[in-house]
Amino acid sequence: MEALNKANTSFALDFFKHESQEDGDKNIFFSPWSISSALAAVYLGAKGNTADEMAKVLHFSRLEGTRNVTTTMKMQVHSRTGDRQSNRCVCFQKTETGKLDDIHLGFKALNVEINQPTKNYKLKSVSQLYGEKTLPFSKEYLQLAKKYYNAEPQSVDFMGAADETRREINSKVEHQTEGKIKNLLPPGSVDSLTKLVLTNVLYFKGNWATKFNAEATRQRPFKVNMHTTKSVPMMYLRDKLNWNYVESVQTDVFELPYVNNDLSMFILLPSDFTSLKKLERELTFENLSAWTSPELMEKTQMEVYLPRFNLEEKYDLKSILYRMGIQDAFIEGQADFTGISEQGELVLSQVFHECYLEVNEEGTEAAAVSSATLASRSLGATIIVVADHPFLFFIKHNKTKSILFLGRFSTP
Known part of the structure; x- marks a missing residue:
């Protein structure tokens, strides 16, 4: 689980740096955990170079194979208390051994921990994969998506009723986030040529251990x-x-x-x-x-x-992920999602991500x-x-x- 956490955090920081370089003054707010787990469910059915590109950007490729590594970190730490300032040097070691956990088993374990029912806070992760119904999901993929991600990809009619499908998706997301996230898919974002859409939102509501006055x-x-x-x-x-x-x-x-x-x-x-x-x-x-x-x-x-403050940020992840290196997945004729649908025409059309956060007393x-x-x-x-x-x-x-x-x- 630690190795997977390192991969997810490394992707999170890559994504953050990518966005911070785009505009130094803008607010940035996203859920790296939510994006990683949603893309991992797609990676489950990716093959060939499509899978290789996803693994590289998501830092999954580092999870493969066997290793036994000990890392020693030495840091100078500065303490300030009143007029005193002290320096101390702290060393700590971390050893990772043996074959690292399978990526999908790792996500399953993390999902179980993070989504534990609790009265202390509300955390709703809503990820859904929608595929054009004329390109049906394979039975094996449906079973694996359910097993590892508790996900049930849905076949919808993009070809015959794209806008109606878009409104239904938006309605579902709004309900699942208690009305906080509306219109995740903007008008025109899907059409009759859309093949595969991944929606991903995370809604959080929690109280401070000590409230602000x-x-x-x-x-x-x-x-x-x-x-x-x-x-x-x-x-x-x-x-x-x-x-x-x-x-x-x-x-x-x-x-x-x-x-x-x-x-x-x-x-x-x-x-x-x-x-x-x-x-x-x-x-x-x-x-x-x-x-x-x-x-x-x-x-x-x-x-x-x-x-x-309130933050509500919406991302069309297709363009961001493309610039980060996930490219074949979005290109017709090059995308290889034969693990999702035996018909080789499936291409990832859009990936939408939205987060809402309110911070107050x-x-x-x-x-x-x-x-x-x-x-x-x-x-x-x-x-x-x-x-x-x-x-x-x-x-x-x-x-x-x-x-x-x-x-x-x-x-x-």
Whole structure:
């Protein structure tokens, strides 16, 4: 499971870097876990070069074969508490041995863990594969999709009733996400030539372990870039939190746990815009694991100022994945999905992904308002962090270490 987590996280960071280079000021928000697992269900029926390209981009090719590797990580860690600043060197070793788990068995195990019924939060992953009914799914593929992904691909009438099919898909997604995600497939996104469509959404709703003080929320300025400032409702929390300061990228890293600690939001707040660029460049699986590891973070009294915000981002993944290297899958005559349908005409027409997130005092829903300015500083033994400029964040399923959501909040 650890090897699969590394593959999924590596894909997540590749995707993030790809998007962050497109536009330095835009918000980014997506579910790498959701995209990886949805594409893995398609990869299940891919053959030849189509499968090779998918495996490379999704980092699945590294999961094949046998290996016995010990990695030693040595890091200089800086602690700030009051007027004290200390440096310590921490080493930790990780050994991965034996034949790595089959990819699809790994996803099945992760799905079971992540989708455990709980009263602590709502997490709905909705992935569905729709295929043109004149190109029927093979019985073997239907059995394997059900076995590994608990998925039931559906045959629909794109050829004879494309728009009606599109509306039905949208209606289903809206219902499954409690009305948060509407019109996932825009008008014209499917037509009579559409062969295979993958839809993928993840809806999350959870409450903080310690709620922000709603009465302390005030309107404050948020610096979008060097020239632009916007007003945001800034929330306030005083609590003992896991915290780490990463000197190499001049970034405060801290953890905001949700109820029962099943999930946590990690905030990576660089000191300024230059540090943000450096932080994004240095994002690797190894660095992210180290910066947020329990060995390096310390329980610290903190005062946190964080914007209250909503993010709803929609991605046409076809163009993004194509530029990342998954190409044959989308090209008629080159796509090889003979593991999905014995008729060799199947091609992936569209991949749609949408995520919705609301961050507020409760964790998801609440309100309050007013005005002032703040600065990050150290007050006695308390660390004060003010997220009044762009920052990165991710929501992690703590038991499996899976990154469910990853984003950059750049503009209110």
